Amino acid sequence: MRIQINICTTFNPNYDQMNQKLFEQLQQDGLISDASFANIKMTQEHSLLSVHREIKTFLYLGVLLLSGGIGILVYKNIDTIGHQLILLFIALICSGCFFYCFKNKRAFSIGKVIAPNSLFDYILLLACCTFVIFIGYLQFQYEVFGNRYGLATFFPMVVLFFSAYYFDHLGVLSMAIVNLAGWLGITVTPISVLTANDFANSRIIFTGLVLGVLLITMAWATRKRKIKHHFELTYANFGTHILLISCLAAMFHFDAVYLIWFLLLAALVVYFYSKAMADKSFYFILITTFYAYIGISYIVFQLLDKMVGIDITMLYLWFLYFIISGICLIVFLMRTNKKIKAI
Amino acid sequence: MIAYSPSAIHNLFVREQAAEALGQQCLPQAEYEAILTRFPVIFYSPNLFIRIGLLVLTLVISLFSFGIGVLIFKASSDKFLAGLAIFFALLAYAALEYMVKSNKHFRSGVDDALLWGAAGALFGGISYITKADNLSNGILIFMIALYSTFRFADRLMSFVAFIALMGVVFFASIKLSVSVKTFLPFLIMGVAALVYFAVKRLKSFTDNHLYEQCLKIVSIASMLGFYAGGNYFIVREFSNELFNLHLAAGDSIPFGWLFWALTLIIPVICLCRGIQKRNSVKIRIGLLMMVAIFFTVRYYHTILAIEVWMSLGGVVLILSAFGLTHYLKSPKHGYTNIDSGSANAPAKSQVESLIISSTFNSQPANSDGSKFGGGDFGGGGSSGEF
Numbered sequence: 078m079r080i081q082i083n084i085c086t087t088f089n090p091n092y093d094q095m096n097q098k099l100f101e102q103l104q105q106d107g108l109i110s111d112a113s114f115a116n117i118k119m120t121q122e123h124s125l126l127s128v129h130r131e132i133k134t135f136l137y138l139g140v141l142l143l144s145g146g147i148g149i150l151v152y153k154n155i156d157t158i159g160h161q162l163i164l165l166f167i168a169l170i171c172s173g174c175f176f177y178c179f180k181n182k183r184a185f186s187i188g189k190v191i192a193p194n195s196l197f198d199y200i201l202l203l204a205c206c207t208f209v210i211f212i213g214y215l216q217f218q219y220e221v222f223g224n225r226y227g228l229a230t231f232f233p234m235v236v237l238f239f240s241a242y243y244f245d246h247l248g249v250l251s252m253a254i255v256n257l258a259g260w261l262g263i264t265v266t267p268i269s270v271l272t273a274n275d276f277a278n279s280r281i282i283f284t285g286l287v288l289g290v291l292l293i294t295m296a297w298a299t300r301k302r303k304i305k306h307h308f309e310l311t312y313a314n315f316g317t318h319i320l321l322i323s324c325l326a327a328m329f330h331f332d333a334v335y336l337i338w339f340l341l342l343a344a345l346v347v348y349f350y351s352k353a354m355a356d357k358s359f360y361f362i363l364i365t366t367f368y369a370y371i372g373i374s375y376i377v378f379q380l381l382d383k384m385v386g387i388d389i390t391m392l393y394l395w396f397l398y399f400i401i402s403g404i405c406l407i408v409f410l411m412r413t414n415k416k417i418k419a420i
Numbered sequence: 421m422i423a424y425s426p427s428a429i430h431n432l433f434v435r436e437q438a439a440e441a442l443g444q445q446c447l448p449q450a451e452y453e454a455i456l457t458r459f460p461v462i463f464y465s466p467n468l469f470i471r472i473g474l475l476v477l478t479l480v481i482s483l484f485s486f487g488i489g490v491l492i493f494k495a496s497s498d499k500f501l502a503g504l505a506i507f508f509a510l511l512a513y514a515a516l517e518y519m520v521k522s523n524k525h526f527r528s529g530v531d532d533a534l535l536w537g538a539a540g541a542l543f544g545g546i547s548y549i550t551k552a553d554n555l556s557n558g559i560l561i562f563m564i565a566l567y568s569t570f571r572f573a574d575r576l577m578s579f580v581a582f583i584a585l586m587g588v589v590f591f592a593s594i595k596l597s598v599s600v601k602t603f604l605p606f607l608i609m610g611v612a613a614l615v616y617f618a619v620k621r622l623k624s625f626t627d628n629h630l631y632e633q634c635l636k637i638v639s640i641a642s643m644l645g646f647y648a649g650g651n652y653f654i655v656r657e658f659s660n661e662l663f664n665l666h667l668a669a670g671d672s673i674p675f676g677w678l679f680w681a682l683t684l685i686i687p688v689i690c691l692c693r694g695i696q697k698r699n700s701v702k703i704r705i706g707l708l709m710m711v712a713i714f715f716t717v718r719y720y721h722t723i724l725a726i727e728v729w730m731s732l733g734g735v736v737l738i739l740s741a742f743g744l745t746h747y748l749k750s751p752k753h754g755y756t757n758i759d760s761g762s763a764n765a766p767a768k769s770q771v772e773s774l775i776i777s778s779t780f781n782s783q784p785a786n787s788d789g790s791k792f793g794g795g796d797f798g799g800g801g802s803s804g805e806f
Contacts, residue, residue: 103455194746
């Protein structure tokens with residue numbers, strides 16, 4: 078699958094208006110038929126302004142604010158309002174939303190199911206968020222899962238995965254994957270994957286490797302078995318990042334045997350690169366290239382360190398390395414771009 | 421003035437328009453392809469992700485080249501360093517011109533990086549050597565950004581040029597006289613309004629659609645600047661800070677009521693005009709300003725806790741979305757709720773899912789990693805089920 082985002086239409090809302098004067102010219106040049114021109118003219122005159130994006134933004138912000146607000150409300154009033162009352166309130170929202178989803182959902186299919194209306198996705202999102210809050214609150218206050226903290230994350234995770242598949246929701250799937258990682262003890266949200274994890278801890282590194290392999294396997298199986306094939310990209314995205322980051326972390330951490338980890342990294346990069354080429358995915362090309370670049374730079378740094386030692390010559394070589402390798406990578410990326418476009 | 425040949429830009433524009441017409445099913449495929457062959461692209465503009473990669477790499481190369489330069493010349497004094505920065509800015513600019521002229525780079529990442537690198541280094545170097553104050557810095561930025569806008573039609577540069585212009589007006593008026601401070605907000609608003617109407621006029625003068633894009637950005641910026649100039653929070657805090665008014669918490673500024681009125685009225689006018697004229701830019705800016713109203717009022721009058729507002733706001737937003745969806749089931753008054761940009765839908769939903777996963781707290785509160793110490797992976801972890 079290809080990720081292409083048109084910056085122009087995203088930031089220039091009126092960009093997608095058709096210029097009538099231009100099409101008049103094209104018609105006079107004989108490039109478009111009279112029928113097409115009449116068509117364009119009519120579409121333009123009867124053009125409607127779509128507020129679809131605005132409505133979606135309202136929904137997204139609404140759900141975000143509401144679930145965030147409830148979260149803080151619960152946190153602050155934990156001692157004043159009765160616990161049962163708060164729980165009841167959250168449970169009401171949660172069950173109400175789930176009820177709406179069950180009532181309005183389209184029939185399940187292992188292919189892609191398009192949401193029945195534009196509200197549906199956000200109601201489901203609210204349902205899932207409030208559910209997670211509900212479970213967290215239950216555990217915090219009543220310790221229903223006792224000391225089995227794993228269970229307190231495992232249970233919501235199962236519900237999230239179920240909801241993602243049953244109602245076909247990519248956002249909930251991402252939440253489920255984040256939860257799966259949390260259950261294993263690491264953070265994988267795009268913003269905090271590098272900051273929230275202690276990659277100097279070998280257990281975190283191995284967990285990351287296992288999780289990465291698991292997610293990549295899921296991506297592979299998703300495509301192979303054609304079960305919700307559009308979920309593949311989400312799995313692959315999380316999997317690729319966490320696997321390659323963990324591999325790099327392993328290389329830095331176990332620096333006595335870093336070459337072994339580098340070989341693993343190289344193998345992974347070759348695999349991801351060939352997969353990205355086959356899928357014509359510019360995004361995966363870019364990220365694998367950058368992870369590989371970090372790995373190679375580390376090797377070069379180690380070699381330079383051993384050969385030259387730390388002095389001014391090393392600084393020169395180091396700077397030269399970045400300039401030369403940067404130019405090489407630019408040429409490489411440009412060639413790859415050409416190759417993909419030619420396929 | 422512009423670095424790209426007008427016919428090449430025109431071709432780009434025609435292709436985009438044709439793609440739009442094709443997407444709206446107004447144009448048969450055969451005619452679309454005929455247009456594509458008649459209007460070829462000569463530019464090198466790679467895919468967005470490759471562009472990001474090229475941008476980062478070009479910046480890396482430029483930075484380390486500068487580093488080598490510093491090492492070779494053993495630049496010890498700051499002055500020398502600044503001179504070197506100017507020299508490198510000129511080098512980068514020469515490279516940029518070369519890339520654009522002979523390699524036809526256009527929004528390729530390489531040209532973006534060289535343009536911004538050159539502009540940044542030039543500004544830093546000159547500003548340091550001349551020990552420029554706020555006003556001359558503003559003028560310098562304005563000149564560099566304006567030149568870049570004209571030469572390379574860079575949209576972000578046009579935005580920077582507008583901000584710098586505002587800065588110049590601001591610092592110049594402070595410097596000119598002390599008495600101006602009461603009128604400063606009106607001056608800012610006046611200049612922003614002037615820019616807005618000037619842009620409106622300029623739009624009919626240019627048929628270069630790259631410039632049109634820049635003008636659109638400037639017009640959006642000028643609307644926001646106009647509002648910022650009259651916003652109570654900005655006026656009060658800025659003048660308190662700059663003119664040492666020593667305002668106590670409850671004190672108001674001269675003409676406080678007027679700024680409150682502006683804070684409240686401008687967004688409503690903007691939104692209403694947008695809805696009336698079916699101008700989505702104005703609608704969005706109006707909505708943005710509405711949010712600004714909330715924060716301004718809330719900053720001075722703390723009614724209800726923030727989480728109550730969050731929850732209430734959430735409910736209001738969801739309900740209004742619900743109402744709008746219901747109202748627009750069939751198109752009314754020229755408005756519709758049909759997803760117009762469905763071509764990028766898969767990519768958009770992917771990006772959306774990533775945003776969701778990073779903005780929603782999807783794990784129960786007590787699931788922080790520390791609880792998992794000692795390799796206890798908790799109940800029944802059967803990864804085989806996936």
